[in-house]
Structure formats: C-alpha cells, structure tokens
Amino acid sequence: MIRNITIGQYYVADSVIHRLDPRVKVTGTLLYIVSLFLFHNFWGYVVAVGCFFAVMVLSKVPFSYIVRGLKPIFFMLVFTAVLNLFWTPGTVFFRFGAIQLTWEGLRKSVFMAFRLIFLVLGSSLMTLTTTPNQLTDALEKLLRPLRHLHVPVHEIAMMMSIALRFIPILVEETDRIMKAQMARGADFESGSVLQRLRNMLPILVPLFVSAIRRANDLALAMDARCYHGGDGRTKMHPLRYQGRDFAAYFICIAYCVLLYSAVTYLPML
C-alpha cells in the first residue's frame, strides 16, 4: 500500500515546470491550495481547474500518473462528501424516510470534493516535478528567516532529506520482515481489525530496532564526513533564481487576480 503514494515520487521528464526553481513551485502550490478554500463560486473552480490542467500539460506528467495520488484519500473523500450531502440543512429536494438531501448539501459536498481532489492533485504535481532534495533545499531557504526565532531550520531540512532517503529502504525492510514472519506462520490478512493490528506488532518491533541501528550508523558516517551542523556549509547545487522563475511568480500573481475577478465579477453560480 505504501508504494501507491505518489507524494515523494519524482516523475522524470524535461519540462519547464521541472526546471523551475523549487521555491517557486512550493510557494505556488501553497498559494494554489489556499486559494481553493477562499471561494464558494462555480467560476472560481473553472479558473482553478483550468489552471491546474494548463500546468499539468506544461509539466508533461501524464494525468493517469497524478491521479494515482488520489487513491489513499479516496475513502476520506467519499466520507466528507456523504457527510456534507446528508447533514447540510436547506431546501430539501429528495426525502426517503429519515434521509433527506438538500440542494445546499449537494452543492457543498461537490465543492468540498473538488477542493480535496485538487488539493491532492496540485501538491502531487509539485512533488512529481520536484526531486525530494530540491524540495528540502527550497524549504530550508524559504524557512530561513525562522532561524531568528531559534527554529533549527537546517536540521529540519536535513532530517527530511534523510527520511526521504530511508523511506524506500525501510519499506523494503518491512516487506522482508513480513515475509520472514509469514514464513513462520504469521497471518496478516485475516481476523478483525484489532486482531490484524495486534499481528503487526512482530513487524514493528524489529523494524524499529533496525531503524535505530541504521540511525546510529548514519550519524557515525556523517560525523566521519565532517558534518557539524549548518554553519559554514556550502552547497553543491545552490538555488539561484532565473528569468523563468520570476515569470512564474508573475503568473502566480496573475492567477490570483484572475481568480479574484472571476469570483467577484461573474454571476454567482
């Protein structure tokens, strides 16, 4: 199941979006996600969805690839939509016993579903076009002002990048431990949810022990290679803004203006 999550999986392609500075992409994605929640107007969604597809075409990432990111949130999506559909008061258009559907509920659940879907699609598109390393670099740079508040920005970025490096290794290890336990007769597929959770324990304990051992080894290896925190550190690939990055920032602003005018000036739908 872990393998299905698209977040953190880079799609190799050569596109304008891939080449953008990761800082632009992070800022842009954040802006996009926030913007999804700021309007309740049909036209706003037209603009947001249109922009998403425009960027997607530019990025050369196939739609089927991005949609995979929705799988893990599918249940949550249905759940929110159903909740909104049944429990929003308003004009009733369908009634069956205690169940009643309202136009407001329908509208709200569709909009909510749209927001969630495009939240995930938007961030997936960002992570698919940005290597995890670029991402942590971008966060380190963007959050740098927080250092003055004694937030260990460099350390957090380093931890993220190490976590990303070890995710595939630990996934593989989980797989190996599971198979080893299965070979000894362990059963992970049947029984109640509680029972299955309890059966996971023999996987978690060795996994944690191994993770701690790896952490210890890695710390030693980092020490041996002169790691001593973020001070006085240089970068092999420092982030430098190019012309296209400023253009991208400008497009982000243009998107906000377009969205605002669509929501404000077009008739409410």
Added chain:
Amino acid sequence: MKEQAKKYIIEAENLAHEYARRDENGDVTEIVRALDGVDVQIREGSFVAVLGANGSGKSTFAKHLNRLLFPTEGTLYIDGMDTADSENTLAIRQTAGMVFQNPDNQIIANIVEEDVGFGLENVGVPTDEILLRVEESLKETGMYSYRRHSPNHLSGGQKQRVAIAGVMAMRPKCIILDEATAMLDPVGRKSVLDTIKRLNQKEHITVVLITHYMEEVTQADYVYVMKQGTVACSGTPGEVFQNVGTLKECRLEAPQITQIVQELCRAGVSITNEIYSVERLAEELLRLKSGFKG
C-alpha cells in the same frame, strides 16, 4: 630505500581504549578494555591490512583513526596531528577518510553525486570546486555514469564505491575501510578491492583495510593481526600466514591457497611460499610440471 624515507602517517603508541558500561543511574558497572596497548606505525602510501575476528578491537581501532573515538591511554598521531586534541577533529577527518560496513547506512543524499559532495559541503568548499572534485572522484571510482542515479538502485559494491568516491573527494591522504566488503557478494567485493588498490597505486593514498577475510589481506604490504585489543602479530602477508598457531589463537585461518602451498611444501614439493592467488598457483604448478618433463 625510497620507501624507507617516507614518513609515518599513522603512529599509535601504547594506544588503549575503554568503554564504560553504565546502569540506569549512570554508575559504571563494567569497564571493557577494547584496545590495550596497541603499537602501530603505518607509512604514507602503503597498503596495510588489519586482521581480526569479531571483538578483537579492530573496529575500535578504526574509529580512532578518524577521531570518532579518542584514546583513553597512549597516543595516536594522524599525519602529525594528535587525536586527543579536539581542535584537530575536522583536519583529521579530512586527512583520514572512512568507509563503513553497511553500504545503505552511510549514504546520506538521495542522488549519487550529491552524496559524493556531502563531505565537501560540510567543510565549506566553494560550489565550483565541489562540482570539479565530485566529477573527478566519481571518475576515479568508475561511478561517473551513475552520478544522477538514486543510491537505492545501485548494488552493494556500487554503493561502496560511491562511499569511496565521497571520501576521495575530500582528497585525503589515507582511506580506512572498516569491513567495507563484509556485506558484499564476491563480485562487489572484487570491484571495491580493485578500486582501492588502484587508488593506492596511482594516487598513492595510504589504505588501511580492516577485515576478517584472509583472501583480501594477501594484497597488502603489511598486516597487523589483532586479538583481544592487542596486536598479536604483524608482518608481510607471507610472514603472517606462516604463523598458523598464532592465527588459530586469533580465531583466524590462513587462506586456502596458502594452506595448499604449505601442505605442498610439507610434502616435499619445491614451491615458493609467496603465492596468494589461484592463477599464480596454477602457473607455478604448470612450471613445476614442465620442469619434471624437461
């Protein structure tokens, strides 16, 4: 004579290290003396192997060479720098680079070339210089074509070569391999050994190979055999392998080839002792055979 003139890069005198085991209250319950009076001198540019069974203190010794540990007693100088002085930490780690056992647990970055540059970033080398040195050391270790790969898609031997490249990029005088081949398959082991041999011969990097595989030791100039934190015996591989008794005491066994040669000698075959590879032995046997005919 020229070899003699070279100075010592590693000088350990009466080196001792104690690990203290503590209980929950932080009181010392047990003191383990992992190193006990080790005297080792390694010349610049040489290829030295340190042999030992599990728990012989060879890994503790390796960690001293990189100042991951420092002496409890005695002294250790790396290229003239005292490891007891914490001021020297970064300089020592740049002089003596270290490659560890587990290939997965020593690669930090998500891309090969960034991992090779990691050490250089830490010591604040300018960007252009980093790119240059990373390219150079990736070419030296034969991993240049993998520079954009994720380490997860490499084999164990390739990962170890990336780790070696990471050390080489620092331009050290000495490289320490702490059982770096222990987790590899024979192909990976050969590729790693070939790489370090080439670095030793071409770049004149001092190599300290810590291992418990006797076969790897045959290529070294000099061998130290460790047992319970002390040096049990030392010498050229040929000399060390003669000491079958001492080796047994250290829970080690001479390589199969050496054993065959020794058996042949004992059986009265006039064969030289300095044979460490299957090819060499075959050659020698053929020569003997043709000698009989002639």
